Amino acid sequence: MREGNLALSFGNSICELKPAGTFQYSRLASELAEKGKEIISFGIGEPDFPTPRHIVNAAINALRDGFTKYVPPQGIPEFREEIARHVSEFTGTGDIIPEETMVLPGAKQAIFLAIASYVEPGDEVVIPDPSFYSYEHLTRYAGGKPIFVPLKEENDFRMLPEDVQTLITNRTKMIIINSPHNPTGTVLTEADIRGILDLAKENSILVVSDEVYDHYIYEERFTSVLTDPEWRDFVVYINSLSKTYSMTGWRLGYIVANKEAINRFTLFAVNSYSCTTSFAQKAGVAALSGPQDFFVDILEKYRKRRDFLYHELNKIRGVRAKNPAGAFYIFPNIKEILEQRKLSTEEIVMQLLKKTGVVMLPGTAFPHKAGEGYLRISYGLPIKDISKGLEKFKEFL
16 A cells, blocks of 8 residues: 555544544643643543542552453453442442443443444434534444434523434434533433433333433432333443542443343453453442542532632623533533624634633534533632633633
């Protein structure tokens, strides 16, 4: 093959993958920082507290003990046992067994595995809009067709069963749920969850539920899809240690599904990445089996950040924000400002970054149409930095 023509051999599937819009702003921010510009980032989707020490020590001890070889592709037994116990207790399901769990290198890998295992060319996948970008990109990679449910501000950005129902056809293969939601911070009500699950059962549709922010709940009562007594027939549940235990770089996610699905998923692991990192799984055991009370203070700190950000944003002329019930994002409406300046959301975000060093993400990075006119602002940073960043934002406006 002639040099420079490698791209000619790419398959159609890989060409369906698109870059994450979130990363282009992080990359530009890093370039500006290298040139000496002060950066305040509201863009990052990770907690700012360190991984708890007992979790780190578990990994260190595993390394010292030589626990560095291949492990079972579905995960080490003690970690799967802890996942089954923890998820059973947290969701109130009560009867999950280790054979219904699987460890993966991050929730993103779990999303890929769920979509790639079920979606075939021509299948339709119902996806909230806005939403985490991987849902759409990976659906297209599998040959599926994303069908978007616009999340409306007047409905608190909830994915309503009646909106989902209007989009179901005989080609609908999967519905993806994300609660608490990235990027809006919305938490679906019990009625929302029940309604969507009933639709799925009535129409023989698979539900994939991404619940990675499930511990970041401020007022609302959290309802997991696993509370449905028939979940084994039609649900793939996805979670991760990244957000609750501040382990984004550890790459530890997991799936809960019926045993047949887990066996099929395991074959994929065997043929692609062999297994999830051995010593990281020992840290996962420590995370789920160790003390959980540290998160009480974390949640209260994030609640104060959220409330401060919510009140301050709503003082700015042209900005309207809902107070999010979960996760650590707020999704303010800036359409009035955009209309006055004749700018798109992406244009104003880019100007803000270049002129002030403040990173906010456009709603269109998530990644379809409904995010136009909104910003995603993370409060995974101290209040003093939130305050400083907002002052720069006000001056910019």
